[in-house]
Amino acid sequence: xxxxxxxxxxxxxxxxxxxxxxxxxxxxxxxxxxxxxxxxxxxxxxxxxxxxxxxxxxxxxxxxxxxxxxxxxxxxxxxxxxxxxxxxxxxxxxxxxxxxxxxxxxxxxxxxxxxxxxxxxxxxxx
Numbered sequence: 832x833x834x835x836x837x838x839x840x841x842x843x844x845x846x847x848x849x850x851x852x853x854x855x856x857x858x859x860x861x862x863x864x865x866x867x868x869x870x871x872x873x874x875x876x877x878x879x880x881x882x883x884x885x886x887x888x889x890x891x892x893x894x895x896x897x898x899x900x901x902x903x904x905x906x907x908x909x910x911x912x913x914x915x916x917x918x919x920x921x922x923x924x925x926x927x928x929x930x931x932x933x934x935x936x937x938x939x940x941x942x943x944x945x946x947x948x949x950x951x952x953x954x955x956x957x
Contacts, residue, residue: 832867832886832922839888840915841900847911848898855911858895859918866891867922888915 843862850858870886873879884890901908928934 832863832870832888835888835919839892840912842889842897843892843915844908844911845897845900846892846895847914848901848907849896852907855914856918859911859914860921862888862891862895862915863918863922865894888919 843859846862847855847858865883866886866888869880869883869891872883873886879885879890883894903909903912925934
């Protein structure tokens with residue numbers, strides 16, 4: 832995934848606001864994995880991914896559609912932002928553990944994300 836900027840976080844959180852509350856954690860993980868997959872696609876082909884963009888979190892979020900930005904003190908928006916940050920933290924941790932050989936290959940959270948991908952079956956962290 833390309834470097835994450837403030838605007839990536841805002842756009843991703845705004846995209847999560849379009850998703851029902853019970854599905855936002857999965858959507859946050861999917862956004863991060865889609866941005867990463869799009870960046871790898873871009874590096875391999877020199878082109879943006881048709882569905883997920885150029886490898887930025889913002890491009891992946893915009894592909895889903897976003898709600899109007901809300902104030903930081905809005906509880907729904909704050910929760911969505913926290914979910915995005917937590918999804919990024921876990922993605923980075925898993926990436927580091929894989930690099931160190933302490934974790935197997937990345938398993939995608941939705942079968943449709945990659946050909947042959949399988950469901951990760953992970954729940955939201957405590």
